[in-house]
Amino acid sequence: MAEKKLAVERKILRSIGEFSMFKYLLVFYLIFFILSAIVLSIIGLIGWLGLASSGINMNGILTSLGLRNIGVLFSFLGGGTAVTITILIVGGLVASIFYAAAGTLVVWIINVVLKITGGIELRFLPGKEVEAKVKEPEAVK
Numbered sequence: 001m002a003e004k005k006l007a008v009e010r011k012i013l014r015s016i017g018e019f020s021m022f023k024y025l026l027v028f029y030l031i032f033f034i035l036s037a038i039v040l041s042i043i044g045l046i047g048w049l050g051l052a053s054s055g056i057n058m059n060g061i062l063t064s065l066g067l068r069n070i071g072v073l074f075s076f077l078g079g080g081t082a083v084t085i086t087i088l089i090v091g092g093l094v095a096s097i098f099y100a101a102a103g104t105l106v107v108w109i110i111n112v113v114l115k116i117t118g119g120i121e122l123r124f125l126p127g128k129e130v131e132a133k134v135k136e137p138e139a140v141k
Contacts, residue, residue, distance in 0.1 A: 029096035
């Protein structure tokens with residue numbers, strides 16, 4: 001059998017656009033925050049309903065752990081009302097911005113390293129070049 005040798009196209013990566021990565025990371029972390037908030041809310045609701053159906057309440061759990069004065073913290077945060085939900089949502093959005101900024105800092109560091117080392121060699125397998133062929137309209141007979 002004859003072996004086919006694939007020609008590899010080589011390109012050098014010199015830098016990555018920091019602002020484009022910031023936008024990408026910001027959208028990524030916002031989607032991750034929204035999905036994790038939905039999943040954790042569903043898990044928390046199922047857990048809460050399971051405990052409530054067996055007769056266990058949050059005050060009993062906190063008292064058994066020796067956390068009787070934690071009610072002050074719950075009342076300060078709104079005790080599970082819209083205030084708490086708003087604080088958690090705003091905190092998650094702010095955290096997403098900070099995570100995206102941290103990722104952008106990492107990309108900046110990568111760019112410094114790329115400049116020092118001369119870049120990273122990327123190897124691509126050649127794809128089939130597809131040329132668009134436009135048909136000329138035929139003459140009306």
